[in-house]
Amino acid sequence: MAVAVSISPAKITTTKPIIITQFPDNPKPLILEQCKTVKDLNQIHAHLIKARLISSPSVAESFLESAAILLRHQPMDYAISVFEKLNEPNSSAYNVMIRGLTLKNFPNEAILMFKKMKETSVQPDDFTFPCVLKACSRLRALEEGKQIHGQFIKLRSSGFAENGLINMYASCGQVELARKVFDEMSERDIFSWNAF
Structure with missing residues (x-):
C-alpha cells in the first residue's frame, strides 16, 4: 500500500544585496x-x-x-x-579589537592587543582601560591588571576606567585593593557602587 506524503515547499529566504550608490x-x-x-x-x-x-x-x-x-x-x-x-590604527580601532576579542572569549589576545598598542606608541584613551581591564578580570590576571593600573595612574583616565579597576581587583580576589580604588575615587556613580 502506497502512502501519500504531502511536502510543503520550505520558505526560502535570501538576503538582498546591499546597493550603495554613494557613501x-x-x-x-x-x-x-x-x-x-x-x-x-x-x-x-x-x-x-x-x-x-x-x-x-x-x-x-x-x-x-x-x-x-x-x-x-x-x-x-x-x-x-x-x-x-x-x-596606522588609532586608539579607537585598538579599543574595538580589544572589546571584540574580550567579548568573543579571547581575553589573552585582548591583552596582547593592548601590549601591541603600547608597543606601537598609540596612546590609550578613556575607553581603552575598561576594555582591557575586562579581559584581565576574565582571566583573573592580577599582575597584568596591576601593570595596567600603573599606566592608568600615569594618564589619569576617567571614572569609567576606575570602575573597571574595581571589578578587576574584585575578580582577582583582591577586595582590599578594590576598596582602595573605590575610596580614592573623586566621584562615585551608580556604576561605581555596582562594581564594588
Missing part, C-alpha cells in the same frame, strides 16, 4: 545598520576599498565594530585581517 559623509550609521551578515560585511568592505574610504579612521573603526562586535557569532578572523591592513 554618505558619515558612513557609520550605514555600516552599523547594514552589516548584519558576513556577506553584507564583504559587500560594504568592497565598497570601502573601491571608494578608498577604508583608510579613514572613523570609517575603519565603524567597519571593525561591525566585524568584531556586532556580528557576535562570527569569528574574529575577518576583523583581525582588516585591522592588520590599517596603516
Whole structure:
C-alpha cells in the first residue's frame, strides 16, 4: 500500500544585496545598520576599498565594530585581517579589537592587543582601560591588571576606567585593593557602587 506524503515547499529566504550608490559623509550609521551578515560585511568592505574610504579612521573603526562586535557569532578572523591592513590604527580601532576579542572569549589576545598598542606608541584613551581591564578580570590576571593600573595612574583616565579597576581587583580576589580604588575615587556613580 502506497502512502501519500504531502511536502510543503520550505520558505526560502535570501538576503538582498546591499546597493550603495554613494557613501554618505558619515558612513557609520550605514555600516552599523547594514552589516548584519558576513556577506553584507564583504559587500560594504568592497565598497570601502573601491571608494578608498577604508583608510579613514572613523570609517575603519565603524567597519571593525561591525566585524568584531556586532556580528557576535562570527569569528574574529575577518576583523583581525582588516585591522592588520590599517596603516596606522588609532586608539579607537585598538579599543574595538580589544572589546571584540574580550567579548568573543579571547581575553589573552585582548591583552596582547593592548601590549601591541603600547608597543606601537598609540596612546590609550578613556575607553581603552575598561576594555582591557575586562579581559584581565576574565582571566583573573592580577599582575597584568596591576601593570595596567600603573599606566592608568600615569594618564589619569576617567571614572569609567576606575570602575573597571574595581571589578578587576574584585575578580582577582583582591577586595582590599578594590576598596582602595573605590575610596580614592573623586566621584562615585551608580556604576561605581555596582562594581564594588
